[in-house]
């Protein structure tokens with residue numbers, strides 16, 4: 001591993017994202033994941049600025065056992081006209097237990113005058129004193145030059161003076177920040193190359209307001225920066241910070257640098273998703289490298305070529321970042337796509353062209369009715385199993401009915417569903433209640449078969465999406481329902497279609513339960 005710094009600021013700058021709130025425990029979990037990814041530095045927050053961050057550093061010292069990462073405490077230079085040793089916030093950094101302190105310093109003259117309300121000379125003294133003081137106390141110091149690029153464009157000499165002052169005082173890295181996120185890569189490349197002449201070791205901290213945070217980070221590295229800051233999943237205020245995983249994957253896979261410990265990049269997809277569980281922000285399907293769609297191909301015409309060489313259609317082998325190639329069964333689906341998708345699911349249709357043709361026709365006609373299998377792998381797999389004669393029949397539905405009742409003045413509408421079916425040689429009629437008709441049907445169906453198939457108690461619905469497909473007939477629109485179910489470990493998506501939303505939901509529910517039982521290798525009892 002090189003001496004290049006991969007520096008994560010998810011827990012400080014990333015947490016500025018609207019709606020993102022992290023508890024101290026959340027932050028400890030995130031730190032462990034980041035360490036697992038192999039980042040070199042984790043910025044834990046600003047000790048002394050709020051009790052939560054102070055508590056985090058205290059707990060981290062006791063509970064975090066980091067293998068790769070060093071914890072960094074973030075803070076500001078001393079107050080104007082005071083001494084660094086007596087400044088309370090500087091003391092909190094000194095006492096945080098973090099071996100690295102990242103100090104934010106003003107480097108844009110207008111910000112010094114308008115925000116700090118002090119002189120340009122005093123700001124330089126604040127940088128110098130604070131860096132020197134913390135160095136004397138035995139800490140490593142990085143300096144973040146806030147609004148550096150705008151400052152450089154407005155008053156180049158002063159911006160450069162701040163960099164020199166920080167480096168001469170003992171800052172190990174001077175980080176150039178595009179705090180407003182308004183730069184473009186050619187500007188960043190040129191400015192970083194010019195600042196390299198100061199002799200300081202440089203870093204980059206980019207925001208994504210022009211959609212160029214990662215590109216700007218790459219430009220900075222190509223111009224000589226050897227310290228890269230970013231946030232997992234591109235979290236951050238406004239449009240976010242540079243996505244750390246995308247940046248690191250670019251450095252390793254495109255620029256041939258080795259910035260993470262051996263083998264760690266292959267954990268990126270898992271870790272990116274694990275952290276989205278903690279932040280409670282659903283992962284973006286279109287996230288470069290780690291998104292579920294990042295290597296998804298709507299094959300159609302290309303399917304036969306993908307079968308020969310998948311790398312013709314993707315920029316890297318998805319396994320390098322721990323992701324997978326996915327084939328989408330779409331309206332343009334030809335036999336080749338279905339054959340390939342079958343193979344992905346463990347069905348070899350190569351030797352059976354008739355069956356393959358029949359299945360292709362069936363998918364095409366279902367798609368005409370409004371079905372989509374792109375997002376509903378589980379329903380597609382059941383369809384395949386049905387064609388192969390291996391779809392298990394756990395129960396045989398006789399009928400279902402659902403009633404909804406609302407009482408005047410009450411916000412709660414109670415739904416009651418009756419499901420009649422045969423399973424395990426018995427005829428069962430079960431009533432289920434729920435806060436909506438689909439919920440009631442789900443309860444009734446699972447209650448009816450729970451004794452026979454106890455696994456269903458572990459299934460629950462996690463997502464329910466409805467799309468109205470206007471087939472151009474005005475009122476007689478078709479409804480498509482997608483249901484996502486989990487057993488706590490795996491999750492699967494099923495689809496139902498029909499003119500009636502409850503009928504469409506019912507189909508998706510029946511597929512969901514059938515798929516789950518089949519996944520658990522449950523043997524069907526005689527219906």
Ligand SMILES: [Zn+2]
Nearest residue numbers: 013179205207
């Ligand atoms: Zn920032």
